[in-house]
Amino acid sequence: MIRRGQRAGTSVVALLIVTCCICLPVTAAEDDRYPGWSDSPIPDGPVGEAIASGWRILAHTQENAPAYAGNALNCTSCHLNGGRTPWAAPWVGVWGVFPEYRSRNAKVNALQDRINDCFRRSLNGRPLPFESREMIGILAYMQWLSREVPTGKNVPGRGFLRIKSEQPPDQARGAQVYARKCTLCHGDAGQGSFAASGEIIYPPLWGPKSFNIGAGMARLNTAAAFVKANMPFGQGGSLSDQEAFDVAAFFTRQPRPDFAGKLEDWPKGGKPDDARY
Ligand code: HEC
Ligand code: HEC
Structure with missing residues (x-):
């Protein structure tokens, strides 16, 4: 505190x-x-x-x-x-x-x-x-x-990096990246880990305690970009763009809570290709 x-x-x-x-x-x-x-x-x-x-x-x-x-x-x-x-x-x-x-x-x-x-x-x-x-x-x-950032200005590093995969993202390859580079902290069932007090040590990537299918992180491009820049924690930038896409294709598609409001999304079109629904 x-x-x-x-x-x-x-x-x-x-x-x-x-x-x-x-x-x-x-x-x-x-x-x-x-x-x-x-x-x-x-x-x-x-x-x-x-x-x-x-x-x-x-x-x-x-x-x-x-x-x-x-x-x-x-x-x-x-x-x-x-x-x-x-x-x-x-x-x-x-x-x-x-x-x-x-x-x-x-x-x-x-x-x-x-x-x-x-x-x-x-x-x-x-x-x-x-x-x-x-x-x-x-x-x-x-x-x-945000103090001293001029009104209306996007700071450098706003949002996420834009990255592209050379080959189509592949969940099976992603499962291997996950096993090698992520299980150590996020667990082999994506469950994360918690202290006895309930405080998060490593956050869950899927399952009932993780983000729902309506979240930005459930989208392939967003998840790949986040992982590329920031994961494994403390080693951002170490995965290739392809590895980041493959591992994102793997973990974003694992079971996670549904989002009841999904039917109201993109009412005037513009739904991105990588949305989960
Ligand atoms: C050394 C431990 C460690 C490793 C290895 C690691 N992470 Fe993380 N990850 C973290 C921590 C810690 C956070 C949360 C940071 C915080 O709370 O400050 C996090 C957060 C995340 C998040 C956002 C929160 C969530 O639960 O959705 C995603 C997504 C993620 N990691 C994916 C990955 C992927 C994919 C890999 C393997 C390429 C990976 N991480 C490897 C420690 C790790
Ligand atoms: C599972 C990962 C995750 C967690 C947890 C999360 N966010 Fe986000 N947040 C995102 C993503 C992804 C985006 C960008 C979404 C997009 O690009 O559509 C975002 C965007 C935002 C933005 C807008 C940033 C901008 O530059 O426009 C704000 C503000 C924000 N989140 C606040 C919060 C608050 C408050 C919480 C806690 C209640 C929270 N977020 C928890 C993933 C997360």
Whole structure:
């Protein structure tokens, strides 16, 4: 748990694992302009308290927003290092790029809508009321990370890398990549691992405690791009693009919760080829 004046730090797991140099196309000069990328002390005062409460929800979602989280993941299981990792859909800069039109619901979405999308899909849970204490805390944290990023500017490393596979992705080859490079942490049945307290050590990749079929991570291209840049944890960039696609074809297609709202997605078309439904 963090207190005011302390740092919104990396997860315990992240601290335990040696992080290698990741050679991805984000220039240090551009990075340095935005203080949100680095670990800095949360300010004092009521806004600082809201920022800290937002961080607690994002990094320990079950414990701090149990009414809304439907699985075992934390928001930071994918938005790595508290949303400060380029090419892991960082939250640095998100404050100034919403509202944004999204073809998935064919509407202009507020940042609150986008946050709730991940609650409903990635966390297989329920949306937060816009005016709730939890939502205000999350917004305060994201605004704080986005300080000094100009309004409307996409930061370098927003979203995910774009990668292409040379051959069609192959689930059987992906199962082999999984066995060699992923089982160690995520388990041979994708179940992840948990401390006796219930706290995640390694998050589940499929099964009832993982993200549902409506989540961005259930899409082949998104999952491949996330894995290429960030996995195995601490060794981002070490898999070939083909290995990243093959392993993504394998784990995205494993059994996971259904998403009841799927029939309402892409009401005006634009459904991507790699959607699970
Ligand atoms: C299983 C992985 C996963 C988890 C867990 C997750 N997200 Fe996401 N999130 C994504 C993906 C993937 C995207 C991008 C989706 C896309 O490109 O359509 C995203 C996008 C976002 C964005 C928009 C980023 C941008 O640049 O537009 C926000 C904000 C966000 N998530 C908030 C959250 C919150 C809050 C939680 C916890 C309730 C959460 N996410 C949990 C995978 C995840
Ligand atoms: C050394 C341990 C380790 C290895 C090996 C590893 N991961 Fe991860 N993975 C993690 C950790 C830790 C997180 C969550 C990071 C956090 O919470 O800060 C994670 C998160 C993820 C996520 C997003 C969260 C979720 O549950 O969906 C995906 C997807 C993922 N890993 C896929 C893979 C794949 C595919 C491989 C093999 C190529 C792999 N990982 C290898 C430790 C590992």
